[in-house]
Amino acid sequence: MWPTELFGRPLLPTRSFSMIRQSFFERNLRYLFPLPALIFVVVLMVFPVCYTFFLSFTDWSLTSGKPLNVVGLKSYFDVLKEPRFLEALGRTFYFTFGAVIVEMILGITIALILNRAFAGKGVVKTLLLLPLVATPVAIGIVWNLFYDPTIGILNYVLSVMGLPQSGWVSETKSVMPSLILVDIWQWTPMITIIVLAGLAGLSSEPYESAKVDGANARQVLFKITLPMLMPTILTAVILRAIDALKTYDIIYAMTGGGPGYSSENLNILAFKYSFEYFRMGQSAVMLVFLFIVVMGFSLGVMRLRRAFEL
């Protein structure tokens, strides 16, 4: 038998009302502690997404001066009929694939080169970080100065080398590659840094056994390093691709979607529809499509990862 009293006082308190309440909190602590974070997510993330879905079923347009009506899928049909939307959708993929593929190749290559001891490695790594910390609008303005066909440095360099000049961002045919180049310049270092971190975490044992087995450098790279890095690389691809699909700042600062509509991606087009045309319903439809694209892409890559057991 356990003692229930000590020096004439009960060892276990009697269950008063406040104790019941206290135990309610205690019993539900695991729900209560994450509650602030949950409220934050619901208010700032779930609500806007749901509201955008709701708006996509309305005809809300500020230029008409009328209150919004729920019109079902009409806005969806209107948007799908709009050639500008389909072009922007195509451009969103063009920009993303163009930028991310080059960034991955360059980023991994640079990381492999940097992944050995050499004098000044710390300095090089710091320099690599610079494009990442610069603000996109400032980057856009500086690159616009480089790209200026009349007074820009790039055309000057081309003319000195005796090469034909380009219109860069001011011509329809060269605007997308020029924008992709800026994205590559800015974001390749991020891939490099992620891959460097991945390389640092690799176990040295497979390399030792490869050495014993007499594997050459190429075999080590393609049979050991890259396969072991795959999870890191896929994570980098997801992060970069989601960002590239949603690119807004650089394009807005550099071309505003022009010349004409030739550098509009989904985000820029949706912005124009809401803040220049004030057609909120149609803009919401475009954002719903962007949401589906980003979501679909992320889920796809994650499934791929699971399928290959990476």
Add this chain to the structure above:
Amino acid sequence: MFVVLLVLLCLTVSVFAQGTAEQAKPEIRVLLANHPYGELLKTKIPEFEAQTGIKVNYESLQESQLTNKLTTEFATNSSTVDVFMTRPLQEGLMFIKNGWYKGLDKYDFNDYPSNSVDIGRKDGVAYIVPLVTEWQVLYYRKDLLKKAGLTVPTTFAELEAAAKAMNKDGVAGFASRGKGAAAVTQLSSFVYNYGGRYLDGGKAVFDSPEALEAIRFYGKLLGNYGPQGVTSMSWENIMPVFQAGKAAMWTDASVFYGQIVDPSKTQIPASDIGIAQLPRGPKDDSPFIVVSWGMAMSAKTKNQDAAQKFLDWATSKELAKEGMLTNITMARDSAWADKEVRAIMNPGLVETQAHAAKNGYPFDRPFMSSVGQARDLIGEVIIESINTKGTSTKLPALAAEKAKAVDDLLKADDEYGKL
């Protein structure tokens, strides 16, 4: 739990207490544009505060951001703005329609040209006080013109000949906006001088033969003699080109005169820069002259008296005169009649204003609620014309297609055939 409630209670009480304490001194929120007149107001606001005891919280924004901010605040019903600068031709109709402006029944509009007030009027109620007017002018390089043995062009034919003659040695013969939607305002005077219009009786007519001729001429000039990459250039890209001496002529709004003769910004001596009216066209001589900026009061203002006082002060005769003395072209008649002003103002500005005020047309864009989208649609036609140097065979079909699209916008906004 009780502690949390107690803290909340204390916070609420303190907020209310703050509210009552500050009510003693009226406070208003004012949104200004990054425009020379907005800058002038900012320097004068402390004087207004000292005179009236009203505290003015102002914010200064770039023009499209200003529209975005106002629209977002008004549309979500969360606005605390009392007075703001506004662009009558760009957002006036939409703001009036949504009931975001307060009717200005107490304001004395006698000192303004009546057509400038009419743009911000609906059903007899005026909503916008005109602030600044702009008209289309031609800036040119006197030295280059002299070297080419030419005089200032007065017709479109002479304009083309001058552009051709001066288009050499890395200098563009002629510059004007080529960036789709932005170019619509500069093209407008060309359309008028060819006898065309963007809208007529609330219907899109920019696919008429007259308007098409103007669009072709504009594309021919810019395609042949314009700076490289002109289809992505608005005024902010062309001004540095002109200031760097890389363009012989430039047509845009009168508002930029001060900046292109400012020796700290321009590499060309001011004595080599001339200003003239836009040459006359085959049918007409009618450049745009518009109210580019106005001032209005929010329908939701909670401090109507203070807001009215600020509006009266910010649009006063005295400040209009101060604006004129710093080369801002104000809308008030009295400011133009002032002797002191006339003695100081550049004669080129005075002359071109007099010409535009007499012959000009008070719109530089399709005047409709969906003006943003309509400008993009017309912009597509302009870019096609520039890219083909005015020779495109697709132009009539393209213009007709875009005119239909603009008509659809007018119909959707219930404005078709009504404006």
